[in-house]
Amino acid sequence: MSVFKNTSYWKWAVLAFVLSGAAVFCYFSGILLPFFRPEARAQVTPPERIIDTGAVVWVQETYDICEKFGLPCGEPRTLTGRERLILNGKLEEDARTLYSEADGWRIDWGSERVLFSRAQTGLCPYHGSMWHLEALDGEDVVAIYVGPREVGQSGGVLAKTDIRVSRLPADLQDRVRTGSLVFTDYDEMVGVLDSLSE
Numbered sequence: 001m002s003v004f005k006n007t008s009y010w011k012w013a014v015l016a017f018v019l020s021g022a023a024v025f026c027y028f029s030g031i032l033l034p035f036f037r038p039e040a041r042a043q044v045t046p047p048e049r050i051i052d053t054g055a056v057v058w059v060q061e062t063y064d065i066c067e068k069f070g071l072p073c074g075e076p077r078t079l080t081g082r083e084r085l086i087l088n089g090k091l092e093e094d095a096r097t098l099y100s101e102a103d104g105w106r107i108d109w110g111s112e113r114v115l116f117s118r119a120q121t122g123l124c125p126y127h128g129s130m131w132h133l134e135a136l137d138g139e140d141v142v143a144i145y146v147g148p149r150e151v152g153q154s155g156g157v158l159a160k161t162d163i164r165v166s167r168l169p170a171d172l173q174d175r176v177r178t179g180s181l182v183f184t185d186y187d188e189m190v191g192v193l194d195s196l197s198e
C-alpha cells in the first residue's frame, strides 16, 4: 500500500517540489542574474575630459605631399592667444564644435596637454601658395608648377606658357631644368615670365 494512495500526499509532494525548485531558481538567479544584466557589468566611466586653463594645446595638420617630400611644415604648433583662450574649460564635445570629426580632426588627451590633429591631402597652405618653373613633362615648354622645387611636379601644373626652354639663355635653361626658379609672389612670377617671353 503506497503512502501516496491518498491524493493529498501527492498535492503536498508536488507543492514541496515546486517550492523547492522555485527556491533553488531564486537563489541561483539572484547570484547569476546580475552578471547577465548589462548595467551590472563592470563599468568604466571615462573621466570627463576638460581643457584646463594650464593645459598646453597643440594643433597639428599634416599634408601628404609635404610629408612625402619631407617639408618641415607638419610639426605641431602650440596654440596661443584667442585660439587657445576660447578652449579653456571646454569639454570634449564643446571642443568638437571647433575641431570636428567630420573635418577629420582627432583629439589626443594627455595629462595637462591636448593635441588636435588631422591629416589632409595635397600641399599645405604655405607650400601651396608657392610656384616654381619647370619644363612641361616631356616638352620643350616652360610650365608653372604648384609648390616649391622639392615637390617637383606632384603639386600639379598651374599653367603652361609658350616659352621654349631651349630658347632661353643657358643659365635660365639650367634653372628651369632644376626647378630653381621659385616664387612666393604671383605677380613677381608673371613679371619674370613676361621678361622671358620677350
Ligand SMILES: [Zn+2]
Pocket: 063, 066, 071, 073, 074, 123, 124, 125, 126, 127, 128
Ligand atoms: Zn607644407
